[in-house]
Amino acid sequence: MIRHICKIIWNERKANGWILVEFIVVFCILWFCCDYLSYIVRSNSEPVGFDIDHTYQIQMSRKIQNEAPEGKKMDNYALMQTFVNRVKQYPGVESVAFSNAAAPYLGSLSRSSMLSLPDSIWVGARTRQVSSEFFEVFKIKPERGRIFNWEDKAETRNVIVSGNRNGCFDYFDEKGKTVELSKVKSFYYEDEKTEYPIIGVVNPTKEDPYSYYEPCIYSSLDHNEVNLESEIVIRVSPHADKDFAARFTKEMRGQLNLGPYFLTSVTSLQERKKEVLKNNGITGNLNSIYAITSFLVINIFLGLIGTFWYRVQSRRSEIGTRISMGASKKNVKRMLFGETLILLFIASFVAVNICLNIAQTDFLEAIGLPESRRDYIGAGIEQDFINYFVTYLFLAVVSLFAVWYPARQAVSVPPAEALREE
Numbered sequence: 142m143i144r145h146i147c148k149i150i151w152n153e154r155k156a157n158g159w160i161l162v163e164f165i166v167v168f169c170i171l172w173f174c175c176d177y178l179s180y181i182v183r184s185n186s187e188p189v190g191f192d193i194d195h196t197y198q199i200q201m202s203r204k205i206q207n208e209a210p211e212g213k214k215m216d217n218y219a220l221m222q223t224f225v226n227r228v229k230q231y232p233g234v235e236s237v238a239f240s241n242a243a244a245p246y247l248g249s250l251s252r253s254s255m256l257s258l259p260d261s262i263w264v265g266a267r268t269r270q271v272s273s274e275f276f277e278v279f280k281i282k283p284e285r286g287r288i289f290n291w292e293d294k295a296e297t298r299n300v301i302v303s304g305n306r307n308g309c310f311d312y313f314d315e316k317g318k319t320v321e322l323s324k325v326k327s328f329y330y331e332d333e334k335t336e337y338p339i340i341g342v343v344n345p346t347k348e349d350p351y352s353y354y355e356p357c358i359y360s361s362l363d364h365n366e367v368n369l370e371s372e373i374v375i376r377v378s379p380h381a382d383k384d385f386a387a388r389f390t391k392e393m394r395g396q397l398n399l400g401p402y403f404l405t406s407v408t409s410l411q412e413r414k415k416e417v418l419k420n421n422g423i424t425g426n427l428n429s430i431y432a433i434t435s436f437l438v439i440n441i442f443l444g445l446i447g448t449f450w451y452r453v454q455s456r457r458s459e460i461g462t463r464i465s466m467g468a469s470k471k472n473v474k475r476m477l478f479g480e481t482l483i484l485l486f487i488a489s490f491v492a493v494n495i496c497l498n499i500a501q502t503d504f505l506e507a508i509g510l511p512e513s514r515r516d517y518i519g520a521g522i523e524q525d526f527i528n529y530f531v532t533y534l535f536l537a538v539v540s541l542f543a544v545w546y547p548a549r550q551a552v553s554v555p556p557a558e559a560l561r562e563e
Contacts, residue, residue: 157484160448164488164536165495167441171532172496173505173512174434179527180513180520181351181427187518190303190346190354191245191279193410195382197389198247199228200405201369201397217368220399224369227396231389233381236277239362240372243269245279245348246413247372254313255328255358258336262320264310266302266356270366275359276343278376286341289361300328301341301359306519308345310356328358349418353517369402374410441536445543453477453547477548481540489533497525 201224225237238244242251251268269275273290276283281303289299302322305311309319328337337360345354362371377385386407397404499505505512515524 160452160484161488161491163444163448164485165492167444168485168489168492168532168536169496169499170437171441171535172492172528173499174430174437175528175531176500176524177430177513178434179524179531180515180518181430183518183520184514185350187347187350189245189350190344191281193245193279193414195377195379196278196410197375197377197386198244198408198410198413199373199375200408201373201402202405203370204401204403218364220369220402221367223399224373224397228375228393231393233377233385235376235378236274237373237375238274238278239272239367240275240374241270241362241366242372243271243275243359244372244374244410246410246417248417249372250348253330253358255330255337257310257320257325258327258329260320260324263313264320264325264356265313266310266358269357269359270362271359272362272367275374278374281346282344284342284344286339288341298335298337299340299361300337301343302339303343303345303357303359304354305345305356306354349414349421351418351517353514369399442539442543445540446546449481449540449544450547453544474545474548477544478541481544482537485533485536485540489529489536493525493529496528 221239228234228237242249252265253268254263254265256262257264273288275281276288283301286301289301302310302325304322305319307319309321310325312318312320322342325339327339329335330337337358343359346357347354386409390404390407394404513520513524515521
């Protein structure tokens, strides 16, 4: 049966050539759509490493005209303690944290290179200055060791670390090389002589759902490094979350008028997340790829139906002749289905080679199309097999449906009428 179908395909090679070209083009388009959507789905399904549900940013501003009198230094640490005590007394507030270039979706970040000991290797990581409550607010889980506290800074510069996807630090100057967290005991910054011993390890985190797990070094805020203009984030209980920002702003504005500082706004980090993803183009890219994929699927479906309708209709006389010579309608339809799948199979091998070669270049980026970041999700060659089987299966279903109705119509032609056409 397969040999007979291959002979028919060869004999009809001129007409089948156009179908092969159409299959190749469509297969390549759907391959890259599948590749990008797989990246989006897999990346978004991975944990980001922190929880921003029921979390808020409190923004304080400074009244310039109310500077401390000359010769009198303002005690920012005491103001911070007063602020924390008052905020924690508000119903529903569970924890309060201060940070610099650390809280997610607030638009501030810092990266550095450090000399890791004892192997004297330069590694790169994101650096975050945080209070110990930061891990409570965002539910970042300790994996081993302990969390620092405010008292640690008086004696030492303890830090907490998290690794990349594989639990490692990245080499600063050699791409692709890593060093395991367990092999690093402490750090030296390039412009400092102070040693930063590692006292704990927490779970890895991403910047957002569509980025990669980035090694981080968390250092504790010192007393003289904290002020009410730092990043201030709080976690509230779920039952108190409804209309929290409006209620808190209204009821706490007077109590948080501390020294030269006053309450500016309270913003949900979920809202900040939506703004960041939109401003970074991620939301727009997702909407574009969904719209493009839907448009392509509809047009591919209609195009294949039209192609196979014309192809089957042009062979009505051949089909009628086969039926008049004793072939069953079922076998004729099976032959047409077999031709379709074999043509798709041949086209898929050509298309896969084209796709794999394009993936090695910057072609998609050059023409402004979003492309998948396999390194972000730790995907390897298995993604190529997923792309192939999903694309082939989808096109097979669409093609069989496209050929089914015209084939059904063609085998219903009376043999005498088909013979007259012949």
